[in-house]
Amino acid sequence: METRKYLKQNGTMKFLEKYLPTAASIENIIKLILQLGFVPKRKLNNGLDENDIMEYIKILNHAIIKVKSIRERREDITTINDALKLIENSKNIMVITGAGISTSLGIPDFRSSQGFYSMIQHLGLSDPQEVFDLDLFLNDPNIFYSIAHMILPPNHIYSPLHSFIKLLQDKNKLLRNYTQNIDNLESYAGIHKENLIQCHGSFATASCITCGYKVDGEIIFPEIKNKEIPYCPKCNEKKKKKNKPYDDDDEEEEEGETYFHESFGVMKPDITFFGEQLPENFKIAINQDINKVDLVLVIGTSLKVAPVADIVGKIPEHIPQILLNKDPINHCQFDVSLLGYCDDVASYIANELGESWDLPHPDYNKIRGEKNGENLSVQLLDSTLREYLISNKKNDLSSEQEQNKMGEENRKVEESGRRPNESGGKSG
Numbered sequence: 001m002e003t004r005k006y007l008k009q010n011g012t013m014k015f016l017e018k019y020l021p022t023a024a025s026i027e028n029i030i031k032l033i034l035q036l037g038f039v040p041k042r043k044l045n046n047g048l049d050e051n052d053i054m055e056y057i058k059i060l061n062h063a064i065i066k067v068k069s070i071r072e073r074r075e076d077i078t079t080i081n082d083a084l085k086l087i088e089n090s091k092n093i094m095v096i097t098g099a100g101i102s103t104s105l106g107i108p109d110f111r112s113s114q115g116f117y118s119m120i121q122h123l124g125l126s127d128p129q130e131v132f133d134l135d136l137f138l139n140d141p142n143i144f145y146s147i148a149h150m151i152l153p154p155n156h157i158y159s160p161l162h163s164f165i166k167l168l169q170d171k172n173k174l175l176r177n178y179t180q181n182i183d184n185l186e187s188y189a190g191i192h193k194e195n196l197i198q199c200h201g202s203f204a205t206a207s208c209i210t211c212g213y214k215v216d217g218e219i220i221f222p223e224i225k226n227k228e229i230p231y232c233p234k235c236n237e238k239k240k241k242k243n244k245p246y247d248d249d250d251e252e253e254e255e256g257e258t259y260f261h262e263s264f265g266v267m268k269p270d271i272t273f274f275g276e277q278l279p280e281n282f283k284i285a286i287n288q289d290i291n292k293v294d295l296v297l298v299i300g301t302s303l304k305v306a307p308v309a310d311i312v313g314k315i316p317e318h319i320p321q322i323l324l325n326k327d328p329i330n331h332c333q334f335d336v337s338l339l340g341y342c343d344d345v346a347s348y349i350a351n352e353l354g355e356s357w358d359l360p361h362p363d364y365n366k367i368r369g370e371k372n373g374e375n376l377s378v379q380l381l382d383s384t385l386r387e388y389l390i391s392n393k394k395n396d397l398s399s400e401q402e403q404n405k406m407g408e409e410n411r412k413v414e415e416s417g418r419r420p421n422e423s424g425g426k427s428g
Helices: 002-010 012-019 026-035 050-069 080-089 128-132 134-139 141-145 160-170 185-189 217-225 233-239 280-289 308-314 342-353 364-368 393-415
Strands: 093-097 174-179 196-198 201-208 214-216 267-271 295-299 321-325 336-339 376-382 387-392
Touching: 002 012, 002 050, 012 050, 026 050, 080 295, 080 321, 080 336, 080 342, 093 160, 093 308, 128 134, 128 141, 134 141, 160 174, 160 185, 160 342, 160 364, 174 280, 185 196, 196 201, 196 280, 201 217, 214 217, 217 267, 321 342, 336 342, 342 364, 342 376, 342 387, 387 393
Parallel strands: 093 174, 093 295, 174 196, 295 321, 321 336, 336 387
Antiparallel strands: 201 214, 201 267, 376 387
C-alpha cells in the first residue's frame, strides 16, 4: 500500500507530517491506523475522553513500528522465472531449512497435526515441548529416551532437497545453510562443516552431562532405538562403586560411600534443549553472513521458532528472498513463493535450469520424469502474493488411485449390506 511504502521510505516524522493534520482528531488517528492495514479491536463510542485518545495513539505507534519492521516485496522480482534467474546467478546464497526437507524420508516434523508433538501427547506433559526441557531431562532422562527413537535419523540417507543444497555448494554458491533440523542429514549429503550451522544442535555427537565426555552420535543409536538410556563409559566405572541410590533427603553421608543422582553419567545427544544456549557459531556466522548474502532461500519451515525465525528480518531489505515450502508463510513478505513438496520444488528448479543442475540423487529422474520433467507442472496461484504451486502428477496419480481404491472398497461394503464402519460384531 502507498501509505506503508511512504512510511518505510521517508521515516516516521515525515510520514506523520504528511498523513496527520496538525490538530489531529481521534478519527484522523484511526483512519491512519486503518490505512496502515491494522484494525483496532475497540470500536468508536460516544463520549470519547483523553484516555481513549492516548490508547489510539499507542495503537498507531505500534502499527508504525510493525510496518517499519516488515520487509516489502521487491517490485522487480515477481515471477517464477525471476526466481530461477536469481538462483542461477547468485553467488552467496543463504539457505534456511526446517523439518519439511526431511519428511519425505519418514522423519516427522514437529508442529503439524501428524507431527512429533502430536505423537507424544500420551506422555501427559503440560506442553509437549517439555520433552526437550533440560531440567526435565536432568531429573528424569527416561522421558526423553522413551520417545527419542521417533526422531532418530535414518542411517546415511538424505533427500533430493539435501542434494540441491549440496549442488549449490558444488557450484560455489552456498554461503551457509542454517538448519533447524537435528537429524544431521546435511552431513550425509556432503555439506561441508564450515558451510553448515546446526542452529539447534544435532544427533551428530553426544556428550556426558556429568563429565562432558563426547562421542560420535551413532554410538548411542542402539540404546536410543531400544528406548534405553545410554551411559558414559567413564562415569559408569564410578557408578559401579556406588553403595546406594541418591536421596535428596539424606543429610549426611557415611565415610567412604559415594552417592549418585539418577542422571549421573547419562549421555545426551548434542541437541539444543530449552534452557541451553544456542551454538556459539550461530551468532558469529549470522553477523558475518548478513553482509555477504545476495539471495535467501527459506525451505521447509514455517519460521515460527526464534532465533532462526528472526534471521530473515536481519537481512537487508534489498536482498531477494524466495520461499520453497509446502505451505505459504503469511507473516513474511517473500518476493516469490514456490509451494509444494520440497523434493518436487527442488527437482523442478534443477530441471528448468538445465543439465548442469541435475541433482546428484538417485530419485531425481524418478521425481521429475525421464522426458524433460514431464511429471512436474507449475501453476500460478496468486499473482499479488507471487505464489506458485509445483505439483507432481505421480503424487496426484497416487492420491487418485488411493481414493479410487477406497471408493471401490466402500462400494463393495455397501453391496454387502453393511455400512463401512460396521464390523459385524458387538460394538463397544
